[in-house]
Every structure is written in C-alpha cells, then in structure tokens.
Amino acid sequence: MEIEAPTATKGRPREFCVDAALAAALRVFWSKGYEGASMADLTDAMGITKPSLYAAFGNKEALFNKALDLYEREKADYMRAALEAPTARGVAERLMYGALDMYTCPDNPNGCLGVISSVACGAEAECIREAVVERGAAAKRAMLDRFARAKAEGDFPADTDPDGLAQFLIAVNQGMAVQAGSGASRAELERLVETSLKLWPGR
Amino acid sequence: MEIEAPTATKGRPREFCVDAALAAALRVFWSKGYEGASMADLTDAMGITKPSLYAAFGNKEALFNKALDLYEREKADYMRAALEAPTARGVAERLMYGALDMYTCPDNPNGCLGVISSVACGAEAECIREAVVERGAAAKRAMLDRFARAKAEGDFPADTDPDGLAQFLIAVNQGMAVQAGSGASRAELERLVETSLKLWPGR
C-alpha cells in the first residue's frame, strides 16, 4: 500500500501545480470557512475545474484537511516556535506577537482558520469541527506541558496556576482572532497584546 | 406609519405564540449559526410551517435580527448590568462570571451568538455579520466609556491603559465563548475566569 500515488510517468500530465492550488484553496477556506466556501469558489480561486479538483484531492472534506495541514505547517508554526522560548514570559511574548503578525498580515485573510472552523455551523460540517477542535486540544496539551515545566523551573510566582495561564493565553489568542476577523485594526490588536503582556506575571 | 401591525381583530387568529416561536428560533441560530440554520431546522423547532414563519417574521434575515434583539435583551443583559458595578474590578468580575454562567448554562446552547455570527461565512450572510459586528462595536464603546470613568475615579494604577483593559476583557470573553462552543467544561472556563481576574490590576 502506498501513501500517495507516486507521480505516474504514463498518461497526460496535469496542467496545474498541486501545491499552488492547495494554497489557493487554503485562502478560500480561511476567509469563508468550510461551509461558506463553495466548490465554485474553490475551483475559481484554484484555477481548475471540478473534475480536476476531485481527481487531485478527493472531495471537499479531504481538500479542507489538506489545507488545514498546510495551515498548521506554514501559518501556525509560530505556536510551535513560541513554546521553544526559554522562559514562560518568552513563550507568551512570542505567541502573542506571532499571532498578531499572522492575523494582521495583509497577504493573508484576517483571523484564524482554526477559530473560524471550530465555531458552530451546519450539520454536514460537524466532522470538520471535530477535527479542528482535536488539533486545538493537542496544541493546548503542548502548552500545558510547557508551562508545567516553566512552573518547575521557577518561571512563575509560587501561587500562580500554570494550567490557568495556558488557558488564558489561548483565550486571548482566540479573542484576538475573532476581533481580527471582525475588522479590528493592527493598532487595536497591538494594544490588546501589550496590555495582556503587562498583566502577565513576572518581569 | 406603524412599527408593527396592531393585532388585527378580524380574520382567523394564529395558532402559535410568536414569542415562543421566536425563542425557539433563537436557540437554533445560537447553536448552528445563521447559515447553518436552515429554514427546515427553524420551522421544525418553532413548530410552525414556512408560510406561517414568513407571514409572522418576514424572512430568514428579519427573523435572525429579531432573535438577536431577544438575545441581547434577555441573554446578554449581563453585559449591561456589569457596567453598573461600582468599580472597574467589579465590572470585570460581573462580566466574566456572567459570561461564564451564560456560556455554560445547560438550558442554553453553549457559546455566544455574537461570536458565532461574526466569524467568516458565506457571502449571503455578510449583512448579518455586519449587523452583529456593529452591535459588538457599540458594546465596546460602552465599556471604553465605563473604563475611562474608572480611570478618572482612580480605579486603576497610573500607568495602566483603560482602553487596553477594555479590549482585553472583551478578548477573554470572546475566547471563553469560542472554548465553550468547542465543548470546554465549566471547570475549565472557571479556571480561565479566575486566572484572568487574578491578573487584573488592583486588589
């Protein structure tokens, strides 16, 4: 069994770049959500026809999951990088400024694909929702682990709850994503980030 | 010009309670979002047929706006009440515990109708999105005013930015709504609230 068909050498070669098409699909999902993105929206943005899309990616759900993979790999990598900061405060700083940069980057749709896809929508998107929520839970576990270590290393005052701080950081991040998606300016979100970091314990 | 047709005395009386039907519609929008809620979902939950719905409420968009009015009046009233607290810390406490109660009330759908409706979706829902975002902006202005007053009354340390704190409070609230919609337990959200209030300046 093979994970993916190894670029066949026989037959007519495809006329489009799979990676570029997937990147275009990501942009559509990112700005309209899973249900809000119609197949017509997707094929238009990807510059291919529906049969080509189905042949290359399976169906809409499979396309979304591949787009989500790409998103995590390229766009949400700041989260993984943030956890490598030497101190808990460094983690918080890298996370919030990284989110700020990504949510307000003029090349991207505003907001967070994970947040957009995890809020309630129609029944057909329930499996999508579950998949996205599960990835969020994994990210949360990683942060809990990181802050447990930080607590052990004395990054926090004795009376602070590292799990609570992790949840807090995630919540502010999600709130920032919601506001970015609602048209908040970069200056507004910067103020949010700076206020949050001023409240953060230590330093 | 009349705001609403004054219950006509002639003709066959309707067989359902408009208020109860609207409350049922609110529950559907609240759990599925505007686009995720189909007319079939709505009529099923409201216990009426489509022509009755259109006669009583206009169309789907008008129905949503009336449901949104009801939501603000009955469900999101804790926000207005919170701003009446005597101190800024009191505002923050009432707001967060009020949100916690509402987002996790077992009688309600989990999460916040405003957040659900303000994240990106299809093109047809753009006017809905704008309406909801505008209400959020009004709520934000009210909080900015309240915290400007708090600053003048000496509720905050001299170096704190009241606008930043308002935005911060809103962001945590939105994050809490996102997490509640993703299945977070009340205990988790309680921990988030307590952590946030511990970080809040003063007392």
Added chain:
DNA sequence: CGATTTCCATAACGGCTGGTATATAAGTTA
C-alpha cells in the same frame, strides 16, 4: 346567515449545493 379576512397546509418554484458520467485532448510507451 353570508361576506370578509386572515391563517394554515401542501406543493411547487428557480437556483445553488457537492459530486460525476461522458467525451475529447494530451501526453508516454512500444
């Protein structure tokens, strides 16, 4: 009692949804 007015139920509308069958074009292999 009609006459009138309004509501309810059924069924249908055009348009869009995600997904495909068919036919043709464009390559590689022999």
Added chain:
DNA sequence: TAACTTATATACCAGCCGTTATGGAAATCG
C-alpha cells in the same frame, strides 16, 4: 505510428436552499 493512460472540459445529476403561489379552514363583522 499505434496503443495506452491520464487530465481536462462540458454537461448533468439528485437534493437541498430560501421563498412563494394556491386552496381550503377558521375566525370576526354586518
């Protein structure tokens, strides 16, 4: 060149979307 394999293009499918026309039922008014 002939055979084969795969991609593209067009058209189409059943099903759902929000919305509405139609016909009859139930109430009040004169």
